[in-house]
Amino acid sequence: MSGGSKYALARVAVIVRAPAGWLWWSGLLGAGIGAFVPGLTGLRIGVLAGAALFLIAAAVVFAVRRKRYTELARSASRAGRAVFLQDRAVTVRNWRRAHRWWLLLGFLVAVGSSFALPCAVGLGLAGAGAGLWAKARWLGALERSGEALLWVRAEWAQASPAAPRVTGYLTTGLAAGDAAPGGAKVTAGR
Structure with a gap:
């Protein structure tokens, strides 16, 4: 998988974290x-x-596919020199651009459903965002314990970094890229 051809790698935790803020705030x-x-x-x-719904969505989103993430992380191989490490901002922008209509639809459903059950779907969306944020933090802990950042080929992970199309992860050292373990922005003190 890490042969001589050049391709872009996106951080797994950044992809997981990308929709979290949008779901949280729109919810x-x-x-x-x-x-x-x-x-x-x-x-x-409704409240x-x-x-x-917030608690259920957060728990389900946090728990779903964790076994697959762990398996992919355990079998990850070292990234070769011929890869491009995609910036955090590019990964986030690409994910949001590809899913913007789904995010807008979720917000509209949250508002529209309030005519039947006020606040409920909005809080459910916020719970999904919280679950994704927690999963990104969990991935950060996985990266720290393995002392390696987890990356996936950008074209494989359009929907999810744990999708069936993803055949494996690649790793780099903890200092690679421009995002901290867990996908957060690197703060000035680091």
Whole structure:
């Protein structure tokens, strides 16, 4: 997999983390707008249902495919010199550009569903964002424990870095690239 041909690598944790902020903020905004919509069930029931959805979505998103991530990380091979390490900003921009209509649709569904159940779907979206953020942090801990950053070929991971199309990860040292373990921006002190 790490032969002589040149290709771009994207950080696994950055791809996982890319939608987290958008889901979090669009979910909270959708829930906030929903609080002012006179829904069929009333605000109290909507908020309670939303709190349950938040917890369920966060737990499910955090847990889904963790075994596959672990297996891919365990069998990862060292990246060759012929690869290009994609910048964090490029990875995030590419992911958001490819999924912007889904993010917009999620926000519109969160607002529209408030006419039936205020705040609930918005809080569920926010929970999905929180689950992705937690999964990126978990991947960061996996990277630190293995003392290697996890990368995937950019063209393989359009939907997910754990998709069936992904046949393996590549690794570099912890100092490679411009993102910290877990996919966060590198702070000035590092």
